[in-house]
Amino acid sequence: MQFWKKFALGAVAAIGLAVPAVAAERAVIVLDGSGSMWAQIDGKARITIARETLSAVLADLPDDLELGFMTYGHREKGNCGDIEMLVEPTVGTGAAIAEAAEGINPKGMTPISDAVRLAAENLRFTEEKATVILITDGLETCEVDPCQLATELEGQGIDFTTHVLGFGLSDEDGQQVACLAENTGGQYLSAADGAGLVDALTKAVAQVVEVAPEPAPEPAPEPEPVAAHNLKPTVSFAEGGPDLVDETYDIVWSWYKPNAEGGEGEYVGTDYYSRFEGTLEPGEYILKVEIGSASATQPITIQDGKIAKPHFVLNAAILKLHPRSSEGAEVSDDASTEIKLNGEYLAYEYGDVDIVVPAGSLEAIVTIGEAQVSRSYTPKAGETVEEDVVLGTGLVFFTTEYAPGAKVEDDIFMEIFEAKVALDGTRKSVAYGYNGEQDYELPAGDYVMDYRLGGASGQVPFSVASAERTDVPVSLDAGVLSVTTPTDEYVEIFSSTKDIAGNRKSFDYGYGPSFQTTLAAGDYVVFSRKDDVESETPVTIKAGERFELTIEVAAEGGKKK
CATH class of the missing domain: 2.60.40.1120 (Carboxypeptidase-like, regulatory domain)
Known part of the structure; x- marks a missing residue:
């Protein structure tokens, strides 16, 4: 964390304090507070990484930057209107934003479009220049088209821009929200971990700070003709495999100054796509390429008058998983998949999975409702693994009455157990909840539901069949x-x-x-x-x-x- 902080403060100082600002800039950071922010990266929850990033990057801001802070999905589940401005835009809000982020408890939906719209309106984007910086680890879940919204805001605004920071998003998912940035003249920045998020947020804040132009230099003699670029890297999934030339997968190039150990030191720049052609100052660099969850690095040397053409082999495969609750069912948008490499956490995906992963020993843990299955794969570099993962679940729906016609409104406690009894007389608990009406997606099989409301209690046996709904009315008498x-x-x-x-x-x-x-x-x-x-x-x-x-x-x- 100390490295992130030093890096972030140095970068912000360089862009915001080294030269005088023309006029006060106004922006709002919108942080995803939906339930998926509890997913982990390298053993740490995304919301924790986001809090640390905000604290580090915003510790020292330009004096005239008016910065606000908004979040969504942090107060209740299933509410697309759960959006709140936690810190109003004004100067010197870095500490207040970091403190507000500490209080966010992710749990709800992902109303990206409505949050960006509200942030723009708060900034009076139709009257003056305004910028929104969106940090999200998921896609729109509230049936609003973010691409269309971005086009509308761009047409109505005086000088409106949205920068989107895709935190832990797959390449495909990132493309679905990148239009929020592209349609408003902003940038889409991908971050796979904490260091990447610090880098992305620092760049986004830098875009907001408008600095005074330096005096025009004295005309220099016409230089000798040189190549338009001096760096043209290529990348393939496997040794001897074809270079990636289309944009099916989002390719991210980053370069750094080498540190004392020869690894990644001071960050220098980032660019995208297989068609990338860079122009760097002569010297030594560490060049890194990332696609999905796979990456590779190598040292490069930039020389005057020469074009460096390093080739990267990702040693990567493509993993495509289609989680389905039952045979013939549509891919479940509620499915979550944790992917591990050699037993260590690698990625977390929702719904349909299409991700580039390192070749090797992979485990995919797929969950739908209360059902979970694990699949193991050992793809070789350049291979594609594709599978329908069928969990064989059914839906059980409970309704409760004190007596016929007298519905239970109180929070009755229900706990689902497997019907099978162990040698010690216990049953395995599967799920529980509080409500007069409850539903669960369970693997096919036999179960027992225990209920308790005040001094009344009982048991109800039931069975679940794959691809079927089972209604279980419960009369407490x-x-x-x-x-x-x-x-x-x-x-x-x-x-x-x-x-x-x-x-x-x-x-x-x-x-x-x-x-x-x-x-x-x-x-x-x-x-x-x-x-x-x-x-x-x-x-x-x-x-x-x-x-x-x-x-x-x-x-x-x-x-x-």
């Missing part, structure tokens, strides 16, 4: 008991009869002055105690009905029973 006490008396509900040992079963307990629980239909005893004063009151609960009991104050020093 229960009612509601409401107990009012004079103050904070202890209240406990017992069975009306005792077992052979003379004990009564306890169903629920709590404290007054207002205590409420759910009980199966039947007879009970309500026990109440305050200091040394106790009382017992028999009650009868009927299914689908509410029974209200008021316990009166006992005579002073008395014991009511």
Whole structure:
């Protein structure tokens, strides 16, 4: 993290403080706060990496840069309107933005387009120059076309720009959001890890800072004709394989000054595509190429009057996985796939998977709902592995009633277990949730659902068939008991009869002055105690009905029973 911070501060200082600014610039950073930001890169959650990046890059900003901070999907699931401006655009907001990012708890949807629109409107983009910097690890999930939005904003704005930082996005997914930048004259920057995100955010902030032009130099003598470029690299997936010449895969070239150990040192520049032709100052560099999750580096030497033509072999394969809940089903957009290389985390994908990966021992862990399967592959360099991954799931839908016509509105607890009982008498827990209506996508098989609401509980066996929906209505045959006490008396509900040992079963307990629980239909005893004063009151609960009991104050020093 110390390296990131030093790098970021140095870069921002160089672009923002070395020369005087023409006028105050205004921008808003929009950070993805959707649930996918809990996915990990090198053992660390993406949201954690994003927080560290903001803290490092924004620690020292130009004095006249007005910067705001917005997020989405951080407060509730399934709400496309969950968008919030956490820090209004003004100068000196670096620390405030870093602090606001610490409080983001990813959980919801990805309303990219509406967030960018709101940020633009906050910046009054139709009246003055404005820039939005979007950091996202996913695609639009709220049925708004980001490409069309970008075209609209560009046409309406005075000087509007969007830069998009694709954090952990596949090459294909990155193309789907890159139009937000391209259609507004901005840049799409891909970041595969924390260092890449620092690099991308630093460049984006640099684009916002408009500096005064330097005085025009004195006319120089006409130079001798030279080549238009001095670097033309090529890349192939395998040794002896064809060079990549189309743009099916996003190719990222980055070059650095070598450090003391001969590895990547000071960052110099980045460019894209197989047609890249660079012009660098003569000297020694480390050149890196990245496609998907595969990369390769090598040292290069740039000489006057010569064109360096280094060739890279990625030693990479193409992995295409199509997760389906059942045979013949469409590819599941809800599927998630974790990809490991030699047992170590490599990438995390959603929905259809089409990714460039290093050749070697790969494991793909595919999850749909509560079902999960693992696939192993050992592709060679240049090969393509393609497979339909069928999990064989079905959908089970639970509805609950106290009695016919009396729907349960409270958060009833349900836990799903495998029907098979282990030698120690336990069952394997599969999933759980809280609601009167719940649904789960489960592998085909036999299960038991345990439910609990107040003092009412029970079990419901059920089976799931692949590619089918199973509706399971649950009748609690229960009612509601409401107990009012004079103050904070202890209240406990017992069975009306005792077992052979003379004990009564306890169903629920709590404290007054207002205590409420759910009980199966039947007879009970309500026990109440305050200091040394106790009382017992028999009650009868009927299914689908509410029974209200008021316990009166006992005579002073008395014991009511």
